[in-house]
Amino acid sequence: ADPTVRNFSYTILDDKIYYRENSRMTPVEVSATAENRIKGMIRIRDTVRNLLEIQTEGFPDDQIQAAQKKLNELYDRFTAKYGLINSRANVSAFSQDSSFSLLSALEILDEEQNLERKADIFTKRTIKPHVPVTSVDTASEALAVSLGEKARIDMDYMSSLCGKTEKEVYEDLKGVIFLNPMYGYGTATEPKYLMADEYLSGNVREKLAWAKRSAEVYPDDFTVNVEALERVQPKDLTASEIFVRLGSTWVPPEIIQQFIYEFLDTPRYAQWNIKVHYSQFSSEWNIEGKSYDRSNVKAYSTYGTNRINAYKIIEETLNLKEVRIFDYVEDVDGKKKPVLNAKETAIAQAKQEQIKQGFQDWVWKDPQRRELLCKIYNEKFNSTRPREYDGSHIVFSGMNPEIELREHQKNAVAHILYGGNTLLAHAVGAGKTYEMTAAAMESKRLGLCSKSLFVVPNHLTEQWAAEFLQLYPAANILVATKKDFETKNRKRFCGRIATGDYDAVIIGHSQFEKIPMSIERQIALLERERDEIVDGIRELKENRGEKF
Known part of the structure; x- marks a missing residue:
C-alpha cells in the first residue's frame, strides 16, 4: 500500500481510483458519474487537509488565503455539477472514506438540509498554531504551563522553565501545591506533589490522619499539610442532626446487640447464644439464637407475641421489613398456601412500632454511645469535601480560534481530565458536546488516552461529527453508519476502530450494543462475581450456622 495514503481512504493513481484498506490498495469499480464524484471529493479532501496542515504549522496569511481560494474554487465547481457534498448521491459515493466527516462538515445546513452557508474554513483561520512556552518568570507561571502541557506537576519541567531548583519552586508554591504523604507508600503511581484543589478535597478526614502521622516524623515537610487540612474539615454533625433508625447499616452490630440485651433484659446465660451479625455481601442483618431465650416475658409478651418473638421482630425491623404473620392452609391439591392473618399481623406490627420507638429513646441516651455514633457517622458520611476544578490553564491546542469556551x-x-468519571449534568444548551470534544482532544494531546469513543443517540451521530469538527477542524474522526454495523460489515468496522489513528470514534447506542465484550473480560467478571458469592456464602455460614 502507498504509505502516503491514509488507511480506509480513496486515492487517485494513474487517473484510476483506489481504496486503501490496511496493506491493500483495491481498484474501485463504479459508474463514470460516481467515479467523477469521488475524484472531485478526493481533490476537495486533499485541499482541506493541506489547508489544515498549513494553519497548524503557522504559515503566513497569504499562503492560507491562497489555499482557501483554491478550496472555494474546487467546492463551487464540484457542487455546481454534483450538488451538495451532503446530498444522498455524494454520501453514497464517498462515505467509506475515513475523511468523509471532514468533507461533510464543510457545509452548514439548515433544518431542511439546504445549504445555509459554507464552513468557516473557507474564509477564516480555523486553527491557531500551538506555540510551546520555553521560559517564564515565576514558579506560579511554570505551574500553569506544566498543568497545561503535562496535565500534572512536573517539577523538572517547571524548574527548566523558571530557572529555579525543585526546592525553590516548592517553597514558592507552598500552599498552592502540597507534598503528598502517600508518596513512596503502596503503589508507585502516587505523585510526589499534589495541587491544593486535589489535596484539600475528597476524604479530608482520612487525609488529615495521614498528614498528622507524617508530620510527627517530618514536621518541616508536613505541618503545612496538617494546618491546611484542619481548615477545610467539615463541621461535625451532632446527635440532633443525625437520624438513626433500627436498620441503619452504619451502626455497628455491637450497638444493636447492646440495645437488644438492655431493651429485652436478655439473661446473661442467653447472651452467650444471641448474637447480631451484619453481612456486607448480602446487606442483611441476622440475629443468631433468636429462639434461645424462651422464658423471657419481654421477648414473648411485652414486645413479642406467641406467633413471633421480639428477637424475630427486631431482625425484620433491622432488614427494613414490616412484620407479617401467615397461616398455612392446604389447597385442593394438598399444597400448603400462605394466608395473611390480619389480626396477628396487626398485633405484631404494633409491637414492632413499640420496639422502633424504644430504640429511638435508647440510642442517644448514653453519652459514650452518643459520642461513638456521632464519630462513626461523621467519619463515614461527613468526611468528603467536593473538589472544585479550574480549567483556566488548559491550552486547547488545535481548537478553532473563533470559538471561546466559557x-x-x-x-x-x-x-474530566483530572477527576476520572464525570457526569456533565448541565442544562440543555450549556455546551456539553464541546466540553466532551475538548476533553477528548486534550486527553489525547496529553497522552491520557489514544482515542476516545463517543456513544450517542443513533440520530445524532452526524450532528455530533459536525460539531466535533467545528470545534477541532483538523480532528481525525470516524463516524459509524447504520451500514457499518450490518452483520457482514461489523468486524471490518471494529477493525477500523482498532487499527485507525483516530482522535475519536462516534457511534450510536444500538451500534455500541452490538460490539461484544471480550472473552477475557467476561471471564474476569464472572470470576470476580463467583469469588464474591463464595465469600458471601462463607460469611452467612459462619453467622447462621447453615449448610448450603
Whole structure:
C-alpha cells in the first residue's frame, strides 16, 4: 500500500481510483458519474487537509488565503455539477472514506438540509498554531504551563522553565501545591506533589490522619499539610442532626446487640447464644439464637407475641421489613398456601412500632454511645469535601480560534481530565458536546488516552461529527453508519476502530450494543462475581450456622 495514503481512504493513481484498506490498495469499480464524484471529493479532501496542515504549522496569511481560494474554487465547481457534498448521491459515493466527516462538515445546513452557508474554513483561520512556552518568570507561571502541557506537576519541567531548583519552586508554591504523604507508600503511581484543589478535597478526614502521622516524623515537610487540612474539615454533625433508625447499616452490630440485651433484659446465660451479625455481601442483618431465650416475658409478651418473638421482630425491623404473620392452609391439591392473618399481623406490627420507638429513646441516651455514633457517622458520611476544578490553564491546542469556551466549560474539561468519571449534568444548551470534544482532544494531546469513543443517540451521530469538527477542524474522526454495523460489515468496522489513528470514534447506542465484550473480560467478571458469592456464602455460614 502507498504509505502516503491514509488507511480506509480513496486515492487517485494513474487517473484510476483506489481504496486503501490496511496493506491493500483495491481498484474501485463504479459508474463514470460516481467515479467523477469521488475524484472531485478526493481533490476537495486533499485541499482541506493541506489547508489544515498549513494553519497548524503557522504559515503566513497569504499562503492560507491562497489555499482557501483554491478550496472555494474546487467546492463551487464540484457542487455546481454534483450538488451538495451532503446530498444522498455524494454520501453514497464517498462515505467509506475515513475523511468523509471532514468533507461533510464543510457545509452548514439548515433544518431542511439546504445549504445555509459554507464552513468557516473557507474564509477564516480555523486553527491557531500551538506555540510551546520555553521560559517564564515565576514558579506560579511554570505551574500553569506544566498543568497545561503535562496535565500534572512536573517539577523538572517547571524548574527548566523558571530557572529555579525543585526546592525553590516548592517553597514558592507552598500552599498552592502540597507534598503528598502517600508518596513512596503502596503503589508507585502516587505523585510526589499534589495541587491544593486535589489535596484539600475528597476524604479530608482520612487525609488529615495521614498528614498528622507524617508530620510527627517530618514536621518541616508536613505541618503545612496538617494546618491546611484542619481548615477545610467539615463541621461535625451532632446527635440532633443525625437520624438513626433500627436498620441503619452504619451502626455497628455491637450497638444493636447492646440495645437488644438492655431493651429485652436478655439473661446473661442467653447472651452467650444471641448474637447480631451484619453481612456486607448480602446487606442483611441476622440475629443468631433468636429462639434461645424462651422464658423471657419481654421477648414473648411485652414486645413479642406467641406467633413471633421480639428477637424475630427486631431482625425484620433491622432488614427494613414490616412484620407479617401467615397461616398455612392446604389447597385442593394438598399444597400448603400462605394466608395473611390480619389480626396477628396487626398485633405484631404494633409491637414492632413499640420496639422502633424504644430504640429511638435508647440510642442517644448514653453519652459514650452518643459520642461513638456521632464519630462513626461523621467519619463515614461527613468526611468528603467536593473538589472544585479550574480549567483556566488548559491550552486547547488545535481548537478553532473563533470559538471561546466559557468558564464553566473549561472547568468541566478540567474535571474530566483530572477527576476520572464525570457526569456533565448541565442544562440543555450549556455546551456539553464541546466540553466532551475538548476533553477528548486534550486527553489525547496529553497522552491520557489514544482515542476516545463517543456513544450517542443513533440520530445524532452526524450532528455530533459536525460539531466535533467545528470545534477541532483538523480532528481525525470516524463516524459509524447504520451500514457499518450490518452483520457482514461489523468486524471490518471494529477493525477500523482498532487499527485507525483516530482522535475519536462516534457511534450510536444500538451500534455500541452490538460490539461484544471480550472473552477475557467476561471471564474476569464472572470470576470476580463467583469469588464474591463464595465469600458471601462463607460469611452467612459462619453467622447462621447453615449448610448450603
